[in-house]
Amino acid sequence: MLYDEIPPEIGPFDAENMLIVATGPLTGHFLPASGKTHFGTKSPATGGYADSNMGGHFGPHLKYAGYDVLVITGKAESPSYLFISDDMVEVRLAAEYWGQGSITAEKDLKRQLGDEYQIITIGPAGENRVRYACISHDFGRQAGRTGVGAVMGSKNLKAIAVKGTGSIPVADLKEAFAKGKEAYQKVKAKPGFEGWTPEGTAGLTNWANEVGVFPTRNFQTSYAGHYKNINGKAILDRLKITDKGCFGCPTPCGKYGHTRTSSGAAYVEGPEYETIALFGGNCLLKTIEEVAFANYLCDELGIDTISAGVVIAWTIECFQKGILNSQEIGREIDFSDLDTVVYLLNKIANREGIGDLLAEGVKIAAEKTGNGSEQFAIHVKGLEWSGYECRNAPSMMLAYLTADVGAHHNRAWVLGHDVAGAWTSVHDLIASGAEHEAQPKAVVSDRSAQYVIASQHTRSLFDALGNCRLQMMELGFEEEHYAELYSLITGRTKTWEELLKISERIWQLTRAFSVREIDNFDRNIDFPPGRLYEEPIADGPNQGHVLSKGDIHNLLTWYYNKRGWNENGIPTKETLKAAGLQEVVEDFEARGLF
Amino acid sequence: MELRPIHENCSGCSICRLACAIENFQEVNPSKSLLRIEARFPAPGDYCIHVCDQCGECADNCPEDAIQLQDGVFIVDQDACTGCMICVDVCPRDVMFEQKHSDIPAKCVLCGECARTCPRNAIVLVEEQESEVA
Structure with a gap:
């Protein structure tokens, strides 16, 4: 459309x-x-x-x-x-x-x-x-x-x-009801049902620090020493009132609670992992109470916590490096300071003073600010990077570079391939008990392209179906169940493999849209900021590791080849035709985009 | 048997309401459900489950004696009911429902589907004696 x-x-x-x-x-x-x-x-x-x-x-x-x-x-x-x-x-x-x-x-x-x-x-x-x-x-x-x-x-x-007080039609209600009940029983039988649910996504906090993928201090490093003060257990011990589930969810990741800080008190849902990573790690807020208050303020002001955590950390680093001064910002700011976060969030939401610049997002803000600040403006295509640091995680790096919406983990989550061996669910990973050992340098290979594409197709299919993927992704509930339910509900019998073909078409179409809309589209559009391929990780389990510029180019080339895109990341005529997108072929020809 | 809500286990997913509607009306339409989940947000931030405990207030107040106890469950006699809706007004848990396409009110028939479906044991089916002890 x-x-x-x-x-x-x-x-x-x-x-x-x-x-x-x-x-x-x-x-x-x-x-x-x-x-x-x-x-x-x-x-x-x-x-x-x-x-x-x-x-x-x-x-x-x-x-x-x-x-x-x-x-x-x-x-x-x-x-x-x-x-x-x-x-x-x-x-x-x-x-x-x-x-x-x-x-x-x-x-x-x-x-x-x-x-x-x-x-x-x-x-x-x-x-x-x-x-x-x-x-x-x-x-x-x-x-x-x-x-x-x-x-x-x-x-x-x-x-x-x-x-809504009407009913929605089902091709085979009796069977769909029976299969749906069976699905709930099978999810309940997964080990992650008891193990993953209590902390929800916040349960990733320990693991992300133990293996060194936790964005910290504006992605200067990938490990935050105080992580046990901002983890899932801290939520359960100090904030939580109730689990809060979405419609039909047997494993609610929402933890609703109350927080009290020097800046104020509030009821708030969360924080979930991403907010912990971007405010607790990237802005270094000291306690789960502070992270939760920043979360509340973002919710009330209507700001994405991920992008906000990146923009604010970038601003603090600009201040520390003398690129932005206290007159421009309106006060002195610092990491580990809730007042800084509260001050900047309010400025951003209302586009007051420095907030007007920051409201444009980190890419535009850095372009306007200059003086080397682009080097540490952490985004891809203009969307701020979410909660996984990837300088020693080539597959996840590629996932961020090629996500159609910009640097977001929603489209593919392949860290398991980077930092662990065989795994079937995120719960397996968390339960694997990694300790703070120095991580070996990751091997960069063309297998990353295959992992990323497989994950992009699986996760996009869940989005297309209008269903949460967490029971599959976090607990290992098998994809085939969703195909069976899809068939019984819609009356169109499909296997999971057949449904995945829809994802392939989606990926070609969203890419084609961005190629058409973004000026001078080429592989540079998919590139990360310099920090992520020029500056080794400062400390923690991945200290000293970094992917080279050549690694990034190789990852992109392997991916483009596998997708059927040219060296600039633009889908070829044959690829678009094979995906059944003849009207896009004609549009690209008329606009000279091939 | 009796339905017992355990409010602190509820996460508001409302799949119990959909199960109820499918079991009793063969419709994917939770608005027909015969129980309510009250979400109390932003404060105090919790859920309250309202299920029929077969207290009999509806039957006691029915001017037509159209609600009868059968095997521990109060059942609306569709032929005797005149649709006055007094039972809807007097239900202490607000779980006697007017229906969109019928003049007859509807109530829980203790089928137990909500309890069997709830993945978090927030509604459980218990023997009445057990309930009284609790």
């Missing part, structure tokens, strides 16, 4: 850009964790393809109301929200909610409309088009990445509220 309707002349914040709110064929059905909602648009972060997804209950209710997909174009004349109650669809005024935080607006809308409404909101950051503004839901779930909240804000759209 984006490829057909949004040509290069239309910018991310132009009224003509689309915000596509999509469920998948499994969303809202009876199987583990079918609660996903996806947001697709032209990216404020990269100018190319963007999507971001969230769990919660919104997608299922959208389907019960009778809608698979909402396509939002244009721009409201004044702040508005979209109200959907089954067949009734209204654009309503939202003046009283505009300016409110995401959580406050959701609370007030629920109070006005009723608890049975599922609501998504943006905060001030979305209203002010911060390029990494998120869309929030269910008091702690976010479609965090790529600036989808800024696109929503550019349309003057504060919120969408939906109530």
Whole structure:
């Protein structure tokens, strides 16, 4: 839809850009964790393809109301929200909610409309088009990445509220119900059900430090000595009130709790691993309470915690190196300082002072700031890097370089191939008990391309199906179950292998979109910042390791070859034809893109 | 038998409600569910499960005697019910439901599907004696 309707002349914040709110064929059905909602648009972060997804209950209710997909174009004349109650669809005024935080607006809308409404909101950051503004839901779930909240804000759209009281059809309800129940039993029988669930993704914190992949001090190193003060156990001991699950989830990773710090106290969902990595590691916040408070503030302001953690750490390093001074910033700032984080988040969300520069994202901020700050602006294509440091992890490095939305782990997670041997689930890895031993230098080989592509296809398929992948990825619940459920629910019999072919087509199409939209597209667009291939890791288990520029080129070349892309990373005519994308071939020919 | 909610085990996933709707109405439509999950956010930040405990308030207040105890479960007699909805008003747990496409209210028939489905044992089926001891 984006490829057909949004040509290069239309910018991310132009009224003509689309915000596509999509469920998948499994969303809202009876199987583990079918609660996903996806947001697709032209990216404020990269100018190319963007999507971001969230769990919660919104997608299922959208389907019960009778809608698979909402396509939002244009721009409201004044702040508005979209109200959907089954067949009734209204654009309503939202003046009283505009300016409110995401959580406050959701609370007030629920109070006005009723608890049975599922609501998504943006905060001030979305209203002010911060390029990494998120869309929030269910008091702690976010479609965090790529600036989808800024696109929503550019349309003057504060919120969408939906109530669905209809039923969704199933080809073979009896069998699908039986198979769904069996799926729950099988997930419960996995070792990770008891072992992984209590801490959720935060359980990765120990392991990420023990093997040295934890982004720390603006990716200067990959190990944070205080990690046991910001890990999953710290959440359970000091913050947690309840587990908080998305629709149908048997293994809720959401940990809802309360935090108290010198900067304030708050109820907050999380922090999950990524937020711990980017605020606890990258900005060096000292305690889980501080990380949780930064998390809360991001949620309320409507800012992605990952991008924010990268942007703030970059700003602190600029200050330490004398590239930005306290007059430009408005005060002195430092790592390990919650006040610094609180100060900068508020500036960013409101685009005040230095915040106006930082709201553009680390790529644009570094380009405007110059003086060598591009070297340590940690992003790919303009999207800030998420929570895994990769200078001794070539497969994961390649995953970040080639993710269609920019430097995000959502598309492929292949660290298991870099730092461990055979593994079937993340729970296996965490339970493997790695200790702080010096890690051997990773071998760079063409196998990385095959690992990354396999993971990209698997994970994208979960996104396309509208189902969470964590039961498969973290617990090792087998993919074939999803194919069986897909077949019973839709009436179209498919094997997992057949479904994976959809992913291949998706990857060619999203790449083609970005090639068309991003000026002068070539392999440099896929390159990391200099720090990640020129500066050896400062300390920790991977001390001294770094991939060379030649390694990066080799990784990209192996990947491009396997994808059927040319040396600049552009899909060839034959590749696009083989994927059934004849209309893209014609468009590329007309635009001279081959 | 009786349904017993264990609120602190609930993570709000609501799959119990979908299981209930499929089992009792053969529809993928949780709005037809005969139990409620109350999500109390942002504060105090927890879940409260509301299930029918077969207390009989509905039957006691039915002017038509259309709700009868059968094998420990209060059942609505669809022929005798006039749809006055007094039972909906008096239910202390708010789990007597008006239905969208019917004049007859609906209530839990103790099929136990919610308890069997819950992956976290937040709703359990217990013998009544066990329940009283607890």
